[in-house]
Amino acid sequence: xxxxxxxxxxxxxxxxxxxxxxxxxxxxxxxxxxxxxxxxxxxxxxxxxxxxxxxxxxxxxxxxxxxxxxxxxxxxxxxxxxxxxxxxxxxxxxxxxxxxxxxxxxxxxxxxxxxxxxxxxxxxxxxxxxxxxxxxxxxxxxxxxxx
Amino acid sequence: xxxxxxxxxxxxxxxxxxxxxxxxxxxxxxxxxxxxxxxxxxxxxxxxxxxxxxxxxxxxxxxxxxxxxxxxxxxxxxxxxxxxxxxxxxxxxxxxxxxxxxxxxxxxxxxxxxxxxxxx
Amino acid sequence: xxxxxxxxxxxxxxxxxxxxxxxxxxxxxxxxxxxxxxxxxxxxxxxxxxxxxxxxxxxxxxxxxxxxxxxxxxxxxxxxxxxxxxxxxxxxxxxxxxxxxxxxxxxxxxxxxxxxxxxxxxxxxxxxxxxxxxxxxxxxxxxxxxxxxxxxxxxxxxxxxxxxxxxxxxxxxxxxxxxxxxxxxxxxxxxxxxxxxxxxxxxxxxxxxxxxxxxxxxxxxxxxxxxxxxxxxxxxxxxxxxxxxxxxxxxxxxxxxxxxxxxxxxxxxxxxxxxxxxxxxxxxxxxxxxxxxxxxxxxxxxxxxxxxxxxxxxxxxxxxxxxxxxxxxxxxxxxxxxxxxxxxxxxxxxxxxxxxxxxxxxxxxxxxxxxxxxxxxxxxxxxxxxxxxxxxxxxxxxxxxxxxxxxxxxxxxxxxxxxxxxxxxxxxxxxxxxxxxxxxxxxxxxxxxxxxxxxxxxxxxxxxxxxxxxxxxxxxxxxxxxxxxxxxxxxxxxxxxxxx
Numbered sequence: 143x144x145x146x147x148x149x150x151x152x153x154x155x156x157x158x159x160x161x162x163x164x165x166x167x168x169x170x171x172x173x174x175x176x177x178x179x180x181x182x183x184x185x186x187x188x189x190x191x192x193x194x195x196x197x198x199x200x201x202x203x204x205x206x207x208x209x210x211x212x213x214x215x216x217x218x219x220x221x222x223x224x225x226x227x228x229x230x231x232x233x234x235x236x237x238x239x240x241x242x243x244x245x246x247x248x249x250x251x252x253x254x255x256x257x258x259x260x261x262x263x264x265x266x267x268x269x270x271x272x273x274x275x276x277x278x279x280x281x282x283x284x285x286x287x288x289x
Numbered sequence: 290x291x292x293x294x295x296x297x298x299x300x301x302x303x304x305x306x307x308x309x310x311x312x313x314x315x316x317x318x319x320x321x322x323x324x325x326x327x328x329x330x331x332x333x334x335x336x337x338x339x340x341x342x343x344x345x346x347x348x349x350x351x352x353x354x355x356x357x358x359x360x361x362x363x364x365x366x367x368x369x370x371x372x373x374x375x376x377x378x379x380x381x382x383x384x385x386x387x388x389x390x391x392x393x394x395x396x397x398x399x400x401x402x403x404x405x406x407x408x409x
Numbered sequence: 410x411x412x413x414x415x416x417x418x419x420x421x422x423x424x425x426x427x428x429x430x431x432x433x434x435x436x437x438x439x440x441x442x443x444x445x446x447x448x449x450x451x452x453x454x455x456x457x458x459x460x461x462x463x464x465x466x467x468x469x470x471x472x473x474x475x476x477x478x479x480x481x482x483x484x485x486x487x488x489x490x491x492x493x494x495x496x497x498x499x500x501x502x503x504x505x506x507x508x509x510x511x512x513x514x515x516x517x518x519x520x521x522x523x524x525x526x527x528x529x530x531x532x533x534x535x536x537x538x539x540x541x542x543x544x545x546x547x548x549x550x551x552x553x554x555x556x557x558x559x560x561x562x563x564x565x566x567x568x569x570x571x572x573x574x575x576x577x578x579x580x581x582x583x584x585x586x587x588x589x590x591x592x593x594x595x596x597x598x599x600x601x602x603x604x605x606x607x608x609x610x611x612x613x614x615x616x617x618x619x620x621x622x623x624x625x626x627x628x629x630x631x632x633x634x635x636x637x638x639x640x641x642x643x644x645x646x647x648x649x650x651x652x653x654x655x656x657x658x659x660x661x662x663x664x665x666x667x668x669x670x671x672x673x674x675x676x677x678x679x680x681x682x683x684x685x686x687x688x689x690x691x692x693x694x695x696x697x698x699x700x701x702x703x704x705x706x707x708x709x710x711x712x713x714x715x716x717x718x719x720x721x722x723x724x725x726x727x728x729x730x731x732x733x734x735x736x737x738x739x740x741x742x743x744x745x746x747x748x749x750x751x752x753x754x755x756x757x758x759x760x761x762x763x764x765x766x767x768x769x770x771x772x773x774x775x776x777x778x779x780x781x782x783x784x785x786x787x788x789x790x791x792x793x794x795x796x797x798x799x800x801x802x803x804x805x806x807x808x809x810x811x812x813x814x815x816x817x818x819x820x821x822x823x824x825x826x827x828x829x830x831x832x833x834x835x836x837x838x839x840x841x842x843x844x845x846x847x848x849x850x851x852x853x854x855x856x857x858x859x860x861x862x863x864x865x866x867x868x869x870x871x872x873x874x875x876x877x878x879x880x881x882x883x884x885x886x887x888x889x890x891x892x893x894x895x896x897x898x899x900x901x902x903x904x905x906x907x908x909x
Contacts, residue, residue, distance in 0.1 A: 217425065232417075
């Protein structure tokens with residue numbers, strides 16, 4: 143599909159959506175938002191780019207294959223459960239590190255945030271893999287009959 | 290508020306049952322999607338319907354003042370929706386592959402994996 | 410605290426394996442090693458967990474430090490720990506076997522990551538102490554099994570997968586509906602909290618209906634009469650290493666869930682639930698073994714036998730006596746090892762002769778006599794020959810039935826055992842004894858099968874012999890698991906003790 147309006151719109155919309163998805167990821171846990179919904183918003187941005195500029199440009203944007211991103215996300219999410227062991231607390235206990243930035247501003251870093259980043263990546267990787275499989279159907283068919 | 294929802298659940302279940310009794314794989318999957326909604330609604334109703342504040346703790350407080358809605362069914366339904374979506378997506382792709390490879394979506398014609406019929 | 414972390418590692422290890430093998434998708438050799446490493450580490454961790462549970466009693470893990478019943482609880486009693494060890498053994502054996510079986514196309518279809526996700530789902534289901542969490546683990550297991558079922562993508566696999574997927578989708582929704590009803594009635598989803606609330610529920614009729622719905626959902630997973638038709642339609646189609654994991658583990662997760670639900674949660678109306686289970690058990694045994702008698706394809710015969718064996722496990726549960734539950738637990742352990750092994754052996758036999766179809770093969774006794782020995786051990790253990798593991802399992806169950814005067818179920822169990830011998834001798838006579846229809850050279854010697862395939866088979870066969878010859882320690886563990894199952898109060902105390 144090569145619509146000029148869509149392409150021009152996407153150039154503005156996709157980056158905005160990606161930024162918004164990071165905002166949702168960051169704000170999550172104690173407020174509405176989180177890794178899952180952030181990942182979905184990011185994926186919509188990527189899908190929009192795919193519709194406007196084609197699958198090849200999506201592959202360039204993602205750099206890594208979608209499945210690799212999903213795998214890394216799963217690893218990060220699983221690892222976020224482990225620091226609690228060092229603190230002698232049960233599995234998955236949230237640990238918070240509040241960095242004081244001065245002027246009363248506090249930057250809360252936590253294992254739930256790490257978990258959310260893992261979920262964020264898993265959702266992006268997983269859904270992009272799905273979309274890629276549907277978009278590049280002929281290639282998938284060849285692979286399928288090969289087995 | 291329970292009664293209309295319960296009636297809706299009943300209606301959805303009836304529609305889903307009718308769809309799932311079909312020999313057509315696509316109808317069966319549509320039936321699964323509809324039945325999934327009926328089940329999710331019943332989890333929602335099982336958590337008791339109240340018209341209270343959303344279950345969010347304000348930024349400057351430790352607890353919510355006053356009555357608030359039960360957040361657990363929402364979490365459960367959200368999980369169930371995501372899982373149901375994943376299963377349905379897989380099942381639809383499978384139906385598509387089955388149509389491509391076996392040339393049919395009718396379940397009574399899918400007999401590749403069955404032993405050949407004995408000639409009487 | 411450390412024990413809780415051990416339970417957590419049973420879940421973390423397969424997640425890490427799944428993630429790592431996904432990342433190593435581009436490096437075949439590395440992926441294979443990571444996959445094996447993951448499965449053996451899981452085995453070590455689960456054995457350690459079992460030892461801790463046997464030494465110190467139940468391990469309870471309140472994930473995220475949220476006290477039960479508010480957080481997600483993992484509660485590991487002897488049964489859960491034993492099942493986890495058996496799952497890890499099956500996983501390690503089948504992944505080892507898989508190294509010899511799968512080619513590049515199967516590997517590219519995500520065989521290794523999916524296998525670890527499957528193990529994750531199975532282990533999660535064995536460890537969890539929360540009904541909704543059990544649902545989630547079931548789905549994790551289910552989606553991985555969908556993927557594994559179609560690895561290879563042959564027509565027969567697609568056909569089998571359609572039936573498998575359709576029936577399992579229905580079972581999923583029945584489970585979820587039962588969850589909704591139970592949540593509505595008791596206001597909680599934590600196993601211990603449900604068990605505590607069940608006696609106070611006033612609407613007993615609806616509670617029994619929910620219990621029966623749960624029985625149907627778990628029964629469909631476990632493939633009991635009359636909900637078993639998906640199993641023989643699907644289990645003979647996937648890769649051998651996949652179908653061995655399915656045959657060994659997946660239906661047994663259903664049996665485990667039945668045992669958990671009808672010893673801990675729903676003991677309020679045994680006149681209905683346990684009588685129903687006893688009838689189901691008897692009919693499952695007999696229909697399964699009769700179905701097997703009519704088949705001529707090795708894996709289809711074995712699939713029907715899974716069904717009949719499930720009947721034995723449900724029978725012990727339905728009797729609800731200490732001896733009956735000991736029999737069920739012992740049978741679960743024995744059956745998973747034996748059945749996974751039989752599927753693997755059928756895979757090797759088909760590789761050496763060219764087919765799973767008994768009419769088209771033969772001559773294995775002449776070309777590969779040691780495979781005959783390896784087949785003989787699990788096959789006759791399955792049929793219940795002394796002194797193999799199946800004999801003790803059946804002996805305990807039949808004694809349990811006679812103890813409470815259920816003559817007909819004991820008779821059904823014995824007749825099923827006899828008919829099992831018929832099927833096993835049929836495979837023996839057709840695949841091993843009879844000459845190969847395509848001439849003597851068509852049956853290859855055992856040396857042509859890869860060593861990675863023969864190692865797990867030999868190890869599992871050795872396990873069967875050991876359980877048979879040294880049954881006492883296994884019996885003691887099964888007895889302990891059964892006594893814990895019959896004492897829900899201590900489970901409730903262990904989980905909710907902190908919350909009061």
